Amino acid sequence: MALLSKGRLSKMMLESLLDLPSGTKNLKDAIIFQMGFIGQMSTSRDINAAWNETKKKAAKLYSGKFILDGRNVLYWNDGAVRVLDKKISAVNFKKLNELAEIENCSVDKLVSKLITYL
Secondary structure, three states: OOOOOHHHHHHHHHHHHHHOOOOOOOHHHHHHHHHOHHHHHOOHHHHHHHHHHHHHHHHHHOOOOEEEOOOOOEEEOOOOOOOOOOOOOHHHHHHHHHHHHHHOOOHHHHHHHHHHOO
């Protein structure tokens, strides 16, 4: 039986996250430590579920302070982390695949070749 619901844990984590000094490393560990007894008594499953929810909320509600990268890792939004653009239009993706087929290689190899020519 869970000590607290995922929603309540997430709310507590978000409050703790906002209290951390800017630049704190290992955000999840720091928050669990700050939660004290509740953090120690909660199951890993509940903590992980609440942390995933907290990261999304923090990045959405406090985008000036936090940023969530493409791998779902939460960082301080201090300009040190640049989120990579991973989107490509369907038309360009199709063209890349056609070019890769002509060159008899993968799209990844084709892009690597193109980058070396720049």
